[in-house]
Amino acid sequence: MAVNENLRTPIVSVMGHVDHGKTTLLDKIRGSSVAEGEAGAITQHIGATEVPIENIVNKCGDPSLKDRFIVPGLLFIDTPGHHAFTSLRSRGGALADLAIVIVDINEGFMPQTIESLQILKRFKTPFVVVANKVDRIHGWEPNKNSSFLASYNKQSERVKSDLDNKLYEVIGELYNIGFNSERYDRVSDFQRNIGVIPISAATGEGIADVLIILLGLAQKFLEGNLHYDATAPGTGTVLEVKEEKGLGTTIDTILYDGTIRKGDIIVVGSLGDPIQTKIRALLKPRPLSEIKAEEKFQQISEVTAAVGVKISAPNLEGALAGAPVRVVSPETVDAITEQIKSEIADVQIDTDSVGITIKADTIGSLEALVNELKKEEIPIRKASVGDISNRDIVEVTAIEDPFFTVIVGFNVKILPDAKEKLQSTDVTLFKNDVIYRLIDDYKDWVKKQKELAE
Numbered sequence: 001m002a003v004n005e006n007l008r009t010p011i012v013s014v015m016g017h018v019d020h021g022k023t024t025l026l027d028k029i030r031g032s033s034v035a036e037g038e039a040g041a042i043t044q045h046i047g048a049t050e051v052p053i054e055n056i057v058n059k060c061g062d063p064s065l066k067d068r069f070i071v072p073g074l075l076f077i078d079t080p081g082h083h084a085f086t087s088l089r090s091r092g093g094a095l096a097d098l099a100i101v102i103v104d105i106n107e108g109f110m111p112q113t114i115e116s117l118q119i120l121k122r123f124k125t126p127f128v129v130v131a132n133k134v135d136r137i138h139g140w141e142p143n144k145n146s147s148f149l150a151s152y153n154k155q156s157e158r159v160k161s162d163l164d165n166k167l168y169e170v171i172g173e174l175y176n177i178g179f180n181s182e183r184y185d186r187v188s189d190f191q192r193n194i195g196v197i198p199i200s201a202a203t204g205e206g207i208a209d210v211l212i213i214l215l216g217l218a219q220k221f222l223e224g225n226l227h228y229d230a231t232a233p234g235t236g237t238v239l240e241v242k243e244e245k246g247l248g249t250t251i252d253t254i255l256y257d258g259t260i261r262k263g264d265i266i267v268v269g270s271l272g273d274p275i276q277t278k279i280r281a282l283l284k285p286r287p288l289s290e291i292k293a294e295e296k297f298q299q300i301s302e303v304t305a306a307v308g309v310k311i312s313a314p315n316l317e318g319a320l321a322g323a324p325v326r327v328v329s330p331e332t333v334d335a336i337t338e339q340i341k342s343e344i345a346d347v348q349i350d351t352d353s354v355g356i357t358i359k360a361d362t363i364g365s366l367e368a369l370v371n372e373l374k375k376e377e378i379p380i381r382k383a384s385v386g387d388i389s390n391r392d393i394v395e396v397t398a399i400e401d402p403f404f405t406v407i408v409g410f411n412v413k414i415l416p417d418a419k420e421k422l423q424s425t426d427v428t429l430f431k432n433d434v435i436y437r438l439i440d441d442y443k444d445w446v447k448k449q450k451e452l453a454e
């Protein structure tokens, strides 16, 4: 067997509770260390990192493994600080084909861990759980960059049994929310037998095992999903809308099908009508060794899925994180513009005539919030993407039902004039970056209001 030319690179997202080690793990995988401030590592970030199969098998110290795998590598979404990005969509469903759920083994499951698992369940995404920070187990002897078992075998009996107990706690917690799991790599049926892999993102122990297991999952469960057409017009999702010096507004994009070229006309989702524009430049980060201050990126003429790429084009100011990006031709432009418009509207009109008002930072996160609120049977009057504005507050003050004079904001800011306005109204604002906390806070508040009214 060898790499199959018809299959694209699987897209992987890393999810988990804040501080459990997402950034450290991605940095380690990227082979650079943002945490240690290596020059250029932050500035040339484009939201996704490709790890070719050769690098993965070399990391494992066994190049012959290459013949066992048919995908060209792994593409990690590494947009920092956005666990909500894991619910980003492609046309077919979730943008990520695979996921890593990271949990600090010394702290156990936390709200964002559970939230991540529920999202994966909903999208039926195959995933592994990594139990991170094993080096913090008292008495642990680090074994840098080795496979996990090699590290484990070197530890004392006491340390091994401490780790074993902590792993069984993780497995128990997974079981509590409806997943069966097994230690290490005995993964036979995704979402029924979840692999739990102990690692240290700090020392690198176990990371090679994680990469190999992800390749195995891709091979076992995704072959049918990874077919792509290199001759098709490019189709992707916006990860981040960013200002770049000398380039203006750019969009960091994951291309998951087809090819995209400099000069192509694209349609990009926005809050208003979709944007039509022409690609001025396609950019990739320059290798660290070649970085010059004014040239962080190198221009390329075309790229083929799956890949992360920065797009520079006029009029991208209104582009929306999480929205579709499609290459169009004069024949397809109208139909695709309509399609993108309705994809974005879908999320926003799926609401009730009375209910709360919600805001979120991306389409994916808004959709996740809408889903969770619906499960709790909390009615939603209006759901939209963006920071909380003065207009949002004014609209809510007009609502008569006291339980619905509420704005729930997920991963968003409150704009300065809205902050001022809020103080002179009865509108109640809940803001958090954990969906569960938002829902709990709202429910507690309703309960209190009801008690007060009695």
Ligand code: GDP
Pocket (backbone or CB within 6 Å): 016, 017, 018, 019, 020, 021, 022, 023, 024, 025, 035, 132, 133, 134, 135, 136, 199, 200, 201, 202, 203
């Ligand atoms: P994130 O919020 O999930 O992205 O978490 P970070 O990657 O920022 O990690 C939070 C903190 O935990 C940082 O201070 C990291 O240096 C530390 N950390 C992450 N992974 C490990 C690990 O494997 N071992 C140890 N000892 N510290 C870690």
